[in-house]
Amino acid sequence: MLLLLAAWLWPWLARAAAEPIVRVEVGARQPVQVGQQVGIDVTILAPNYFLSAPAFPALEVPGAVVTLPDARAVNSTETMGGVLYAGIRKTYAFTAEQDGDFRLPAATIRFTYAGDDGAPREGSVTLPVTTIRAGAGGAGSTAAGGSAGRRLLPVARLTITQTLDHDPDHGVVRLHAGDALVRTVTTFAPQTQAMMIAPPHAAAPRGVRMFRADARLSDQARDAPGPGGTRVDTLTYVFERPGTYTLPAVTVDWRDPATRQPATSEAPLVKVEVAAARTAGALAPGGSAGALPGEGGLPWRTLWGAGALLAATLLAALLAALWRRLRPRLARLRQRRAERRRARAESADARLAATLQACRAGDAAAASQALGRWTRTAHGTTPAAWAEAVGDAGLSAAVASLQRHLYGPTPPSAAWDGNPLAQALARHARAAPQRRRPAEPALPPLNP
Incomplete structure (x- = not known):
């Protein structure tokens, strides 16, 4: 009886004790070459399914260049110990600038996932100690590296x-x-x-x-x-x-x-x-028909060409001087225009519009990303936490349906219907209030 009871309780106990997992894999044999780009796969596994995409941080490693290419994350599922995990993987690009051992920082990555009861749970993982060895005295390992004082050369044909x-x-x-x-x-x-x-x-x-x-x-x-x-x-x-x-x-x-x-x-x-x-005009023997009277050899074309060249030179100098004065102002105008466009694109209204557009188009991945950005901007939290705080069952069900479609154990083959989520968002989304300018005072007071 005890064995039967333990076997019956084991899956429930395993799910209850399941915690998020992180894996780091270096996609090259070590030691790597100086200047060689190496992929570092970071995979985060969460029980059940994700309710928000993990925020992968920028990694800074002295003596190396580490970037996170703008590529879509790879989703997966995996079963371990009777527990189904949803996985999200991103790949960093690592390039050593000199010989030596490089250790990745112990960065913490936070996210939200669904618990065994479907309620949102806050999760986090910390990158394990990962060391990458570069150079190790190989032929040409520092021929063009930073340690030799020259420009770093790519290790690629x-x-x-x-x-x-x-x-x-x-x-x-x-x-x-x-x-x-x-x-x-x-x-x-x-x-x-x-x-x-x-x-x-x-x-x-x-x-x-x-x-x-x-x-x-x-x-x-x-x-x-x-x-x-x-x-x-x-x-x-x-x-x-x-x-x-x-x-x-x-x-x-x-x-x-x-x-x-x-x-x-x-x-x-x-x-x-x-x-x-x-x-350029060639002179005919005895003068040309285009020569000036009495000169017998100086053509009109040469004078017009010299005058045009002189005018073009003066105009170019004037334009260059004008450009030197206007260039800083134009640069500031372009910067302010870019900042305004970036502010509009990152505003709550713009991100809400992107979410609704993705929902109506049936694009689940784009809707999930846009919804996460909007809730962080407008409410400072995750979609699942915001939906739970609102207290709308339909909204919570629509958000959970989106996450199950993306990260569930058996994603449906049919297309995702984003209309329920769009309708639920329309019930609760509000545009940011417009700031009113203070009323200008009337005529100044008379002298006392």
Whole structure:
């Protein structure tokens, strides 16, 4: 009888004693290389199902770069000891800047999950002690690392391509004096963030001016060959004199993940032939029809060209001076405009509208994220706690239904219906009250 009673009570006791669990897994063999991007999977397991998404914190490790890419969390379920757990996993990107041992900070992650009775429970986990070893004296481990005083090179086989805004003619780009050639260089690093790609090396031959625009960085680009980072550099060459020029190859440095030795990828050189300017007029023997009377050789075109060039130079100088004065003001205006847009996007009304839109569209994941942001902004708590404090059974049921759909043991195959939650929110959501300006005083008082 005692054995039967213990067997009957064991699942209930296991569920009652179940607590959240956290796991940390390093996705590479150690020691890792300096400059090598390594994924660190952090998985949080909670009994039953989550009522709010865990807030994964930023991790700061001296001597290393740790980021949390903006990727959607991975949900899962797992049974341990007869207890069903819901899991949420996020992956940090870790890159060592020097040799040594790196220890992840013992950060605490808080969240809300459903207890055995379905009521909200506040949970938290603390990251366990996790050490990552980098370098360990391998060949080339500090060839480009921070300990050697040079720029950190990505440990990935980089590919580099280039495009020109002028099509070559039999391998040669043909221009006229005063023309510009735009060279767009694209560098892709597999399994590496774009911020880790070193700027490419580019030079201009004598007599050619080169201008480099700010690089454009993107991760998980649509046209990329796979997961990784993309860096786009735009180089503009201005040719002032006729002649034949060779633009050197553009190179980018990296480190071979197999041999640990420095390597280089390059975009090929470009040959350019520059003819005389289109506005230059040639003098005919004995003078031209466009020459000034009595001069016998000075054409109108040359004077007009020189005057236009002088006017353009003065206008450019004036615009440059005006731009130097206006640029700080424009920067402040853009910053204030961005702050206003960010404030509107992060306001309670905007987050409520996003929640209602996701509910009507039937997007459960987007509705859960938007609802969590709105309740934190408007009420300073989680959706489940707010619904319980309101005391509306329909609202609590709609919130619990959303969480069960996302994190329940057997998610239904049918689409999620967000109309009940949208209707429940409409009953209790209130727009933020508008602040009234104090009434301006009437005429000032008369002298006493």
